[in-house]
Amino acid sequence: MNPDATDRQLMKLLQQNAQLTIKEMAARVNLSVTPVHDRIRKLEKEGYIERYVCLLNRRKLGKNxxxxxxxxxxxxxxxxxxxxxxxxxxxxxxxxxxxxxxxxxxxxxxxxxxxxxxxxxxxxxxxxxxxxxxxxxxxxxxxxxxxxxxxxx
Incomplete structure (x- = not known):
């Protein structure tokens, strides 16, 4: 599978904020919830999405x-x-x-x-x-x- 424009849009949204709900992403890419969910699962299965992480503020943690x-x-x-x-x-x-x-x-x-x-x-x-x-x-x-x-x- 080669990600299409919608898949790339979804990956971009997830890179910006992985806490977006499927419903929120669906609204932003003008699709219903089910196809967005299916697309994300396929991107995960095929390795385009490796994992979801939380980015911490190193300075707040004293790592200056x-x-x-x-x-x-x-x-x-x-x-x-x-x-x-x-x-x-x-x-x-x-x-x-x-x-x-x-x-x-x-x-x-x-x-x-x-x-x-x-x-x-x-x-x-x-x-x-x-x-x-x-x-x-x-x-x-x-x-x-x-x-x-x-x-x-």
Missing amino acids: LLVYCNITLDKQRKESFEEFNEAVGQMPEVLECCVVSGSFDYLLKIVVDDVEAYNQFYQQNLSVLKSVLHISSFFVMSQVKSTTELPLE
């Missing part, structure tokens, strides 16, 4: 420092990547971890309370990994744009 971190591994070996992947998967401070091309191996998005908390995280979690050769950290001064909405046009 956002850090991007470049990681270079010591060797380009399968074991090094596996070890690093496993370790990072256990770190709740790491919001995103991507293997990238270029002059380093990983790009991490990390959230912590403050610089002191990051220093502790850095020393106790990242720098102790055997496979890590180099770490370069970038502190976010301000966010110009932050969204979870994928473009659907």
Whole structure:
């Protein structure tokens, strides 16, 4: 199935507010409740909709420092990547971890309370990994744009 314009409209509405009722979405896309319900279930079944989440305000929770971190591994070996992947998967401070091309191996998005908390995280979690050769950290001064909405046009 390739999502049509109505499916994309429904996905856009859900990205903006997953708490909308089926009735509210039906009114916005000019369909009755049953076809909207069926379309959403089909989008879920086919994997277009992976899950529903709640986005929290990190600052209200004291997570005031956002850090991007470049990681270079010591060797380009399968074991090094596996070890690093496993370790990072256990770190709740790491919001995103991507293997990238270029002059380093990983790009991490990390959230912590403050610089002191990051220093502790850095020393106790990242720098102790055997496979890590180099770490370069970038502190976010301000966010110009932050969204979870994928473009659907």
